[in-house]
Amino acid sequence: MSAAIIEIKRPDLLTFTMPIVAVLGAMFGFITGNIFGDPWIGLIGGAIVGAALAGVLAKITSVKRWKSIWGVAVLFGVVGAMFGGVGGLFGGFLVGLSMGWFATWVGTGQYRKRVPIYYTPGQVLWHSTFLFICAFVFFFLIAPLVPVIWLSFNAENFFTFTPEMLSFKAEGYSLKHYRDFLGTDEWMVPLKNSLIIAPIATIISVSLGTLAAIGLSQSHVPGRQAMMAILISPMIVPLIISATGMFFFYAPLGNWLQVNLGLNQAFVGYVKVILAHAVLGIPFVIITVTATLVGFDKSLTRAAANMGANPVTTFFRVQMPLILPGVISGGLFAFITSFDEVVVVLFVGSARQQTLPWQMYTGLREQISPTILAAATILVSVSILLLLTVELLRRRSERLRGMSPG
């Protein structure tokens, strides 16, 4: 990390490292003992193993830290496998990994590396606890997605793990839910609908939203606050209320379109959903584009005008390239809003406009098939891609605006 490496003092083995590692060992021992029905013996055994591990690792100084950690993990895994099969192997490996990491982390004094040298032990303890809390929260944020991805490869039509899956046998896994997803109308039609509705809604909200954001960023706008409030309102009003209002208003609107303009029912259905989604996406476009425009140097447009460019040219050749990152990320927000939206579609659309989230929703409510999880996994991959795009755009935007890209 820092250039000046301060020699970290190793803490005392007998009075510090061994007891602390023993406590962790005791915790793992308690849990392991519980599996076999005798937690207290496990507790004592775990404490002894922990203390011994700390002692042994303290003596092995010639091996690199991570090598010894992996060594401990493998050793624990093998021991676990002897008692508890594949589950034991896995559990033992994890326990070993954490024990080894913890023992070396404490034993070599690494735990003081990130904190100022003057911290008291209490402060160091608090600092470490704080990091563990944060790690737990991050775990809480990410971990729920893991079983979804894992279960989507289930060979059975269950929402739960089968013994075959847990023992990592090949017959426990299959791609059949992905085949179901890609091969049946039940899922492909909603996907197609989503891919019709979301992009069109996005285009509407981005084009109107960008224009309005540029308008709003000018200095002499009367009633700016009020207009902003109206434009942001679709984001503030809870979806259920928007959906209820749209339900009351769009049904007669649709009838009117059908009767007076002679449009066919399916087309009107799409129009209703697209309009509803477009208006829900607008606040996101307004907010991101306005934020980008804050850093926009107005003298650039004046310079362009000065050199004889008309307003349209100025907009497309000067302003647009500079605010493009904001426009695109606003568009992505609008897209994901529409792509991910269920409540309004449920209320406004008819069965012909069934979208992917709608199908997932009915699936979750009625027939529970892991095909939903396959769909979910695909959506997670899509969102990772979108996330990366937004992140790259943000960096580009900051670079363009002369801020540090970080």
Place this chain on the structure above:
Amino acid sequence: MLIAPLLLFVVVTFIVPILSMLFRSVENDIVPDTIPGVVTELAEWDGSAGLPPSEQVFRYLYLDLFKASEAKQHTRLGTRLNYEKTGLSSLLRTTGRSLDDVGEEWQDPLEDIDANFKDGAFWYQMMSGTDGEDLLEERRDLWAAMVGESMAGDVGFVPSEQVAQMLPWTTRAYTDFAIWTAIEDEDSVAEEDPWEAVYGALGMDLTNPETVTAIQSYTGPGADALKAAAANVGQLPQTGFREAFAAENEDWLSPDVWATIKLYSSSMTSGYFLNAVDMQLTPDGIEQKPENQQIYTQLFMRTLVMALIITASCVVLGYPVAWLLANLPMRTASILMILVLLPFWTSLLVRTSAWKVLLQQQGVINEILVWLGFVNDADRLILMNNATGTIIAMTHILLPFMILPLYSVMKTIQPSYLRAAKSLGATNWTAFWRVYFPQSVPGIGAGSILVFILAIGYYITPEIVGGTSGVFISNRIAYHISSSLNWGLAAALGSILLVVVLGLYWCYDKIVGIDNVKLGG
């Protein structure tokens, strides 16, 4: 201006729908539109005497309901009134089925008196005439209001003003029949036999001595048949329509039924709003519903309490993480930020299904606990289909909305303040509590209000993991929209929720300002 198109777009596609919902919550056109005659006539009835209304009201009721049942609108009226008084729906439904029988009590003797009354063409000839255009348009408007269509078009029939003077009930009934036959059924009025209601209406006219006198001097078409009928009034039923309705169902004599109809006969009502707060409008004024029917106040309270719990858990979990992100070096922070943004970008349904996988009785959490021996296989934890499930899942789903505003506020707090406080002798705790925390309060406020507003209107997640005890007011709104079809109540519940949210939003604007909403770090 550049803003105009968008402003117009948002107003039309969003603000107008919201206003239409607000309007829906007080609108009560069904009753005055379906039984307009009854509504006018009932105004003079005084329910406190404990007597059913007069024969006149029942005559209007008969003609209005006959129309309504031809147009299949009487069940709609029944459903509407049933929200206010249980039993009215079935009362109207059963009565609607027997209206033809009631009319036949007059039709059969009239046809016995003069066979011409069997003939549609004869009726057409008798009722047709001149100067009746005003009456025709008046009846057309009433039809249009009832069925919600314009009913425009050529009826091919103009009532005779002279007959209308003489036989007011009959002319009204026949004109209604003519409009419906010509416009909706697209048949020729002259070729169709009139409704049973027309015979009933003639019966009503014949009970009026003035009418009988007028018939004596009448010479127009059908004069002979009418005279014969007037001469043989004794062959017609001697009872009125009140008795006829009472014979179909005793409840028609109940003053309570009529009090309810009278109470909800104006075109605006506070009934839905009162319902939404577990009150009801009774003839004696506004009162609390019976204990066992009170669900909405409780549901509103539960929604508020659960949204508060979710907001609090988000603050507790989000604060440390936001602090860490704001104080780490930029590069590490943006990598960790991805861990926050990934769930933020992941579909709501994906995360909800994830929690279903985790929380169900055979789910991951229970399996692990059973495997570790902490929970018996027989009594697995019930984490889903109750409030616990909703709170856990929604905390996870809304946590990014807390972390992001907190982070953007904390990013602006100078770390040197903390160091200054410490160098002046503050302990860690004092430095945090007296220096750092107050500066981060706007972030907490912003995040909390954002999370709270989102939580209070959530629908999908509570519906899937909430069971019955973990659902929100929004689920009830959706239920009224799609299952019970009590749209007015749904609109009233939505309006109350909207007011709560707008109030909160106003606070949000006061604390942080709308312009300061930031997305995606």
